[in-house]
Amino acid sequence: MSSVRKPKRPVYAFAREMHPKTEKADIQYGTAGFRTKANKLGYVMYRMGLLAVLRARYKNATIGVMITASHNPEADNGVKLVDPHGEMLEQSWEAWATKFANVGDDQLESIIAEIIKEYNIPMTERVHICIGKDTRPSSPSLSKSVMDGVLALAGKPIDFGIVSTPQLHYFVACKNTKHAYGIPTEEGYYHKLVGAFLKLNADQRLNSSAGNSNYRNRLLYDGANGVGAKKIKQFQERLGETLKIELYNDEGIGTGKLNYLCGADFVKSNQKFPNGVPLQHNVRCCSVDGDADRIVYYFIDEDDKFHLLDGDRIATLIAAYLKELLEETGIDLNLGLIQTAYANGASTEYITQKLKVPVACVSTGVKHLHHKALEYEIGVYFEANGHGTVVFQKTAKDKLKRATGDSSLTDAQRNAAERLLNLIDVINETVGDAISDMLLVETILRAKGWDVQDWEAAYTDLPNRLMKVTIANRNVITTTNAETICVTPPGLQDEINALISKFKKGRSFVRPSGTEDIVRVYAEAATREEADTLAVEVSRKVYEMAGGIGNPPEVPA
Ligand code: G16
Numbered sequence: 001m002s003s004v005r006k007p008k009r010p011v012y013a014f015a016r017e018m019h020p021k022t023e024k025a026d027i028q029y030g031t032a033g034f035r036t037k038a039n040k041l042g043y044v045m046y047r048m049g050l051l052a053v054l055r056a057r058y059k060n061a062t063i064g065v066m067i068t069a070s071h072n073p074e075a076d077n078g079v080k081l082v083d084p085h086g087e088m089l090e091q092s093w094e095a096w097a098t099k100f101a102n103v104g105d106d107q108l109e110s111i112i113a114e115i116i117k118e119y120n121i122p123m124t125e126r127v128h129i130c131i132g133k134d135t136r137p138s139s140p141s142l143s144k145s146v147m148d149g150v151l152a153l154a155g156k157p158i159d160f161g162i163v164s165t166p167q168l169h170y171f172v173a174c175k176n177t178k179h180a181y182g183i184p185t186e187e188g189y190y191h192k193l194v195g196a197f198l199k200l201n202a203d204q205r206l207n208s209s210a211g212n213s214n215y216r217n218r219l220l221y222d223g224a225n226g227v228g229a230k231k232i233k234q235f236q237e238r239l240g241e242t243l244k245i246e247l248y249n250d251e252g253i254g255t256g257k258l259n260y261l262c263g264a265d266f267v268k269s270n271q272k273f274p275n276g277v278p279l280q281h282n283v284r285c286c287s288v289d290g291d292a293d294r295i296v297y298y299f300i301d302e303d304d305k306f307h308l309l310d311g312d313r314i315a316t317l318i319a320a321y322l323k324e325l326l327e328e329t330g331i332d333l334n335l336g337l338i339q340t341a342y343a344n345g346a347s348t349e350y351i352t353q354k355l356k357v358p359v360a361c362v363s364t365g366v367k368h369l370h371h372k373a374l375e376y377e378i379g380v381y382f383e384a385n386g387h388g389t390v391v392f393q394k395t396a397k398d399k400l401k402r403a404t405g406d407s408s409l410t411d412a413q414r415n416a417a418e419r420l421l422n423l424i425d426v427i428n429e430t431v432g433d434a435i436s437d438m439l440l441v442e443t444i445l446r447a448k449g450w451d452v453q454d455w456e457a458a459y460t461d462l463p464n465r466l467m468k469v470t471i472a473n474r475n476v477i478t479t480t481n482a483e484t485i486c487v488t489p490p491g492l493q494d495e496i497n498a499l500i501s502k503f504k505k506g507r508s509f510v511r512p513s514g515t516e517d518i519v520r521v522y523a524e525a526a527t528r529e530e531a532d533t534l535a536v537e538v539s540r541k542v543y544e545m546a547g548g549i550g551n552p553p554e555v556p557a
Pocket of ligand 1: 031032069070071072289293294364365366367383385387512513514515516520
């Protein structure tokens with residue numbers, strides 16, 4: 001008698017009961033995953049747990065899930081998937097993520113079946129999913145929802161607890177390279193970055209204290225009351241006298257202070273000193289954002305004037321230094337720099353005219369920059385907001401390694417190659433990493449004997465202004481040409497062009513944010529007043545023509 005096997009109950013069938021869909025409105029996988037009010041995200045997290053397992057099985061690799069809303073206010077949260085090399089989720093899967101988040105509970109099973117069929121996903125492998133979260137009070141329960149999703153499809157969650165976004169990206173890369181990229185633990189991360197930094201700076205420790213250099217090994221650090229404040233303590237202990245970091249803005253979890261009047265986004269957007277950091281003239285300061293993937297530098301001069309050294313400055317500092325070292329090695333590697341439309345016009349001119357490094361401009365979002373940077377043997381990418389890193393192709397690393405042992409080269413050439421290899425170890429190549437970028441900037445400043453004033457002297461920024469406009473539906477704004485041209489609503493770009501033409505060195509563009517429910521407006525012009533006026537006039541046009549809500553935009557204080 002043949003026994004009829006009872007079909008197995010799909011393991012994900014309990015989604016309805018545990019994590020029912022609570023929101024009617026659709027949500028989109030945006031610039032850096034899903035982001036909205038934390039209390040709207042439970043079911044989205046569960047579904048991203050499911051999707052992470054499917055992606056991991058498809059790629060036969062470990063996948064990451066990071067729970068964070070980065071620079072957003074504390075009440076928001078978000079989630080993004082991290083691909084096998086530690087990079088952002090491949091764009092073709094973003095559409096699946098959006099589908100997964102928006103289908104009704106009764107369609108969840110069929111969409112899982114659909115993706116399995118489409119990619120022929122083997123459902124037998126036991127895959128690992130690395131999960132990290134920022135310090136938001138909502139993160140622990142959202143992390144539990146992700147884990148439920150992972151377990152529902154028989155994946156194995158690995159909970160890294162509270163970590164910075166770039167740490168999570170690093171762990172994923174380490175796991176998938178079988179530890180060749182580093183050890184996938186917090187300790188492994190600190191060991192790699194600090195080890196390389198101390199090696200790079202060992203020979204120059206005396207320089208700065210002997211007074212023959214402008215570099216001072218003291219840095220005021222704004223932790224944005226987030227994970228960057230927690231993790232920098234691990235560096236303080238390990239760096240000792242080589243770099244004396246003074247930590248500010250380290251309020252406790254759940255105090256509502258995360259990113260509030262401080263952090264990289266506040267400093268960059270408002271071009272203002274953050275709260276909580278002591279005002280000391282001509283002292284180098286830096287701010288990271290809520291999940292420590294962005295950094296900006298700044299100082300106040302003796303006339304109390306604020307000076308910002310943002311992502312463009314960091315990019316030019318790094319690109320110039322890498323170029324110098326490459327020239328010393330005599331090795332021909334192609335070096336390129338990637339920016340977005342937010343890059344200050346003066347920085348682009350400096351890079352192309354003075355540094356003679358090719359520049360590419362892409363849409364906002366690290367995923368776009370990272371992708372483009374991979375077209376170069378050494379790709380430096382930075383958004384003006386301080387988000388960026390450097391990626392090195394294997395061919396570049398191999399050439400440098402070979403050069404260190406090449407007896408036909410001079411000592412100077414071999415040393416420069418050795419230094420470049422050590423620099424690679426201080427860099428988190430997987431994604432923008434505020435602390436790794438800070439170590440890189442400090443290394444370069446020390447090597448050049450510079451402080452911020454010397455760094456700033458390279459070129460003069462065009463005055464610029466960032467504004468936010470609230471409209472009923474930000475999706476009515478669509479753009480093209482790396483977000484520099486507004487396609488809809490019809491006629492808005494013509495109005496913007498007419499406004500720009502009134503200002504010397506005027507440039508402006510608008511785009512819907514992918515992380516906040518607003519439209520961003522950027523303007524630059526020859527003077528501060530002109531940049532502010534252009535920004536406000538363009539913002540008002542957006543408000544008028546694209547369905548503005550609330551008060552009309554006003555000249556920033
Ligand atoms: C994220 C992205 C960045 C982007 C920023 C703002 O940063 O990773 O690439 O520049 O959002 O994006 P938007 O202008 O679309 O809101 P973070 O630091 O918030 O994760």
